Amino acid sequence: MAMKKSQKSLNRWTKQKWRTPSGKKSSETGEVYAPEKTIKKLKSTKAGRAKLARANKVKRKATAAGKQHARHGLHKGKKR
Numbered sequence: 001m002a003m004k005k006s007q008k009s010l011n012r013w014t015k016q017k018w019r020t021p022s023g024k025k026s027s028e029t030g031e032v033y034a035p036e037k038t039i040k041k042l043k044s045t046k047a048g049r050a051k052l053a054r055a056n057k058v059k060r061k062a063t064a065a066g067k068q069h070a071r072h073g074l075h076k077g078k079k080r
Contacts, residue, residue, distance in 0.1 A: 021052055030060035032072055042074075 020031040021039050032055045042048035055072035062070035
């Protein structure tokens with residue numbers, strides 16, 4: 001039996017290597033988690049580094065406010 005579309009998406013998502021930009025734990029640094037490929041792409045340009053810095057700022061502010069999740073905008077526009 002073939003997998004449903006949602007199962008395929010979850011399978012792809014699970015296979016990705018997720019990490020923070022520094023490689024350290026998010027609980028220590030307050031940084032966002034993203035796929036390694038996305039982080040490399042963002043770090044390669046000045047605009048990408050600025051976007052990553054803004055996302056980390058939003059994440060740290062939400063964490064300080066006691067929130068588990070932050071709407072930092074890094075994944076905006078992605079099909080989920």
